[in-house]
Amino acid sequence: MISQPALSGARLAVLRSRMDGISRKMSKALTRAGRSGVLNRAKDLSCAILSPECALLSAADSLPIHVLSGPDLMARSMLDAHPELRRGDAFLHNCPYTGCSHAADHTILVPVIDDEGRHRFTVLVKAHQADIGDSAPTTYFAGARDVYEEGALIFPAVQVQRDYRIIDDIVRMCRARIRVPDQWYGDFLAMIGAARCGEQELLDLGAEVGWDVLDAFSQGWLAYGERQMRDRIAGLPALTASGSSRHDPMPGTPADGVEVRATVRIDPGAHRIIVDLTDNIDVLPCGLNVSEACARTGALIGIFNTLGAGVVKNAGSIGRVEILLRDGSCIGGGRHPTSFSVSTTNLADRIVAAVQIAVSEVLPEMALAETGAVNPPHKGVVSGIDPRDGRAFINQLFLGSTGGAASARADAWLTYSHAGNAGMSFVDSIEMVEMHHPLRVLRRELVPDSEGAGEHTGAPALTVELEPIGAEIEIAYVSDGTINRAQGVCGGAAAGAAAQAKRTQAGVVDLPPFGHLRLRPGEALLSVGTGGGGFGDPRRRDPAKVCEDVRDRRISRQRAWLTYGVAIGEDGAIDARATTELRTKGPSE
């Protein structure tokens, strides 16, 4: 094959494709073989390859919040804790104080060691667990005062395999603490299997092309990412802009919630973007704090989202974004024993929003509205005893969240879920949920008139109604967005809010936005997940699209009239003359 001292653009492309193929293969194996629904139905997992210097090389097919920052920090902590690595080692990591996103994301790290004993790569398999042994049956414990109350077993790069053999001590500890231990163990085996599969592929690749060539690839590939990013930044104007987004109040937060602020400084001369997250409040006495990995990643997601597809995500491009955090801040500055239980979603999504809003207001051609918040009860952790077989169960539901934000270029991606997930996860099938849990999903549909209105529309909200069958069930949830809806940008409107209620014999009662809900047979949960913000003036929206949405009962004729300035006749067709009048003069009522 053609080889040169520095690899050619052709060779880099070939090896890049092989690396991405390996990370994809790992995540596919894990999805298929995983035991819990959160893995095998929802695919809440990521796989990555890092250089021995802990630089992110490839994370194809991963969730953004899992990988942009975090794998680098975790690989570093593995090296710190285990300076002597041997082939056959594997480490379990879920420690948010040394680089993991939050305790629920169990991560297997496997060093790839060549025949001479040199550490060549690290492969990483990260998967949100169905349970991690928290003191309450949830993996999103918003009420946890600190890590002690949270109660999860914490593994700061703890060895779980030596010479390819599982160290049973760790397994016994986990089995003694984690709910539904067989389910956890099945997931653990699948994660190790996926990591070993990635390791073997890399060993084969090294043997085939030579380790020196792979070293040259790593350098060339990171340099390429850096070059791409430098070019992209050089084409932007120099400016500074700020944005903010507010999380709803919950126990442990200030009474008006948590405002998350971000300042973005674009410095085209230095080919650098700085995201300043230091102007945020102190650590909270609850599980909403954002870990360092998630704070960094939240800022990066906001930047990469507005830059658009096409920029490679590796340590080279990521290195052009400098992220400023403040010690002691709830946004990436917490220390042990702060609880980061809900670190990957709620406040982290608000970081992404603050960055997107900052960029949108000054660079409208790159604008992207705010994504809807999570986690409504229909995406909560459900547990109980299944009356059909008497077995305990626990698992996160993925009954769907919409929340996609409109951009300057297009309408929203409907099943976006939330900023950290970016639509990568799967949506549960009703039948699969009912097969695996003793519950009945009575309703799942979009809410009319709830989209983020705009020239480009944000996703409508989604409503779900479910009830237990034959036994009590418990649902733990942390639903942001009931008060603070997803904001629109550049004249676009905010989207429909979250809501949660319980229907009993006595009628419908509102539920708090966070809690451990117990539902008895005969009671039903009514849950609404948020929509996403709109982009641009709704009166600039293509009337034909408005008309389609009216015909499809997504929006009412009244909303078409009032918000979009489009007149739709009784026959479902556009009244062109009335529409022109509406759009020039505004509605007369």
Place this chain on the structure above:
Amino acid sequence: MRFATDTGGTFTDLVVEGDDGLWRAFKASTVAEDPVRGVLDALRLAAGDYGLTLRDLLQRGDTFIHATTHAINAVLTGTVARTALLTTQGHPDILLLREGGRPDPFDFSTGFPKPYVARRDVWELPGRIDADGSVFAPLDEERVIAILDELAEQRVEAIAVCLLWSIVNPAHELRLGELIEARLPGIPYTLSHQLNPIPREYRRASAASIDASLKPMMGRYLGSLTRRLADAGFGGRVLMVTSQGGVMDAGALAKAPIHVLNSGPSMAPVAGRHFAGAMAGDAIVADTGGTTFDISVVRDGRLPLTRELWVGPPIVGHLTGFPSVDVRSVGAGGGSIGRVDRGGILHVGPQSAGAWPGPACYGRGGTEPTLTDAALVLGYLDPAFFLGGTMPLDVTASERALATIATPLGVDVTAAAAAVVELATETMAQAILQITEEQGIDPERATLVGGGGAAGMNLIFIGRRLGCPRIIVPEAGSTLSAAGALMSDLVTERRATARMSTVDFSPAAANDVLDRLQEECAAFAAAQTGDPAEADFVRTVEARYADQAWEIEVMLPAGRLEGPADVARFRQAFDAEHQRLYGFCDPASAVEIVSWRVGVACRLKNAGARRLAEIPGRLDRPARAITLPNGERHDAPVHRWSDMPVQEIFSGPAVVESFFTSVVIDHAQFHRAADGSLVIDL
């Protein structure tokens, strides 16, 4: 005489099996607005070649086998019947929400895909069945009738029905069928549990909607096809190729037209299996056309089925969940365009120069460098002898096009061409690895079978990249699908959903399910052929470890399941398969069987020679300079395919050429096998 036609987007391929058992291949242009005309045009060409009139030719035929892209094109372009979806109340957005996933998490330019049936045509029915089959809420027939009357008023042309848990208790769907027939006689409809009895409502709803939406047009198309063939003199049997890799009577297909969606591509592995000589063993079948690269596999001599075949691109296309031959299509053919981005990295595809203007060397205005241009510059194609010399190629145009990427790469034009071939090879290899990984096939123990006109340009390098020990290019490789149709069986299968765990396994209950499926298949076979020995039965289950969500398919032993020993044998087979697919197994965990399947394949006719008749004409070409991707230059002898003595072993570098294709060979040894195939040993 037997005829097999494959109507593609550009060409309609025809392979005729003469009474001497030999094949002749023909190509006519596809006529998009009247595909039957393309078929008749190809038949006219054949008649001319045999020295017969069209009527004489057709009167000698006993079987006409047809594969078509007509249905899939209609689905992709939305030119199907206006179809209503009737579904369970509270769940009108099944087709919109789909199953999630996203091609690129940072792409905010691509809109969300539209549902196959728009919300305005989705109707929610009061009535609910639970997971255990019990009726939670009865079907509100009054409301149903009101809806059906509304559908009549709106002139809906077809109806799909998908209710939650109809696979466990079909009573409500069946009643809807009766009501539709009573209120809307003549309107075609599809019941999801009858078409595709699997859990996951999106897949069932999607399959039922696609099927119903195709019924009016495929009914017309098949009627027109059979009538016009009959008018032209054909009195034999018309069979349609299915996505399952078999054929069925045109009349049966009209009742479930979804079977024809992937009909052409599903035949390539049927042919590939034959030419690989692999009734046992694994093979990879790669069919390279101008714009797409279709891949399928043969596992242990069987064509593995998948439920994850996308109609259109993954995630944004439609998923039917329908078991189909696993054929993946990627945008990487001879027309794939190479470019260098601002960061200095080379890309090849997925953009393609397509059939028009095509590669730069076609001289039709293309200026961007394609894989075909690279192959021409490297000497893999003969500019004066492309398609037997019927289409001269412009080397200078190729060089000019490649110079646009050579400069930013900092290499000469030849090295740039080598880079394009290498990267295209890698893209194709990655596509192959995705399917081999999912189907548990080790490429290092699989035969690589190449088909399609553009295969020979880099098949050898794909084989090297994957470590395949042997490459086979069949003589009829350029019409692999039509050839496959001539050797396919009449197939059907029956499936049932019935959950059963190894913890409390009941052989009696299992035998009840299997016996019922077996009887139905046997009845089908008996109706097709008087001789039961001509039918092969296969029994499989889809199973998983307790709590897993995705099943894997495992073969069951023949005969009745008797006791614990049979269950233990099945369990071991499951563990072994899981180990093979995912690298680990969990013998301590219970295994749950979710669904049962019996398939039957009835052989249509004793095989002919399966050889192409010799084409007269000379093909003496001088040796020519080729450059391998590693930069080595060689003076390569050019062998005429049909002149190569059978079983004589040659050494590369060399080029083997026929009127249809050109195969470049590096240092490997190669020979022509007794069946006419070119065999390359790596």
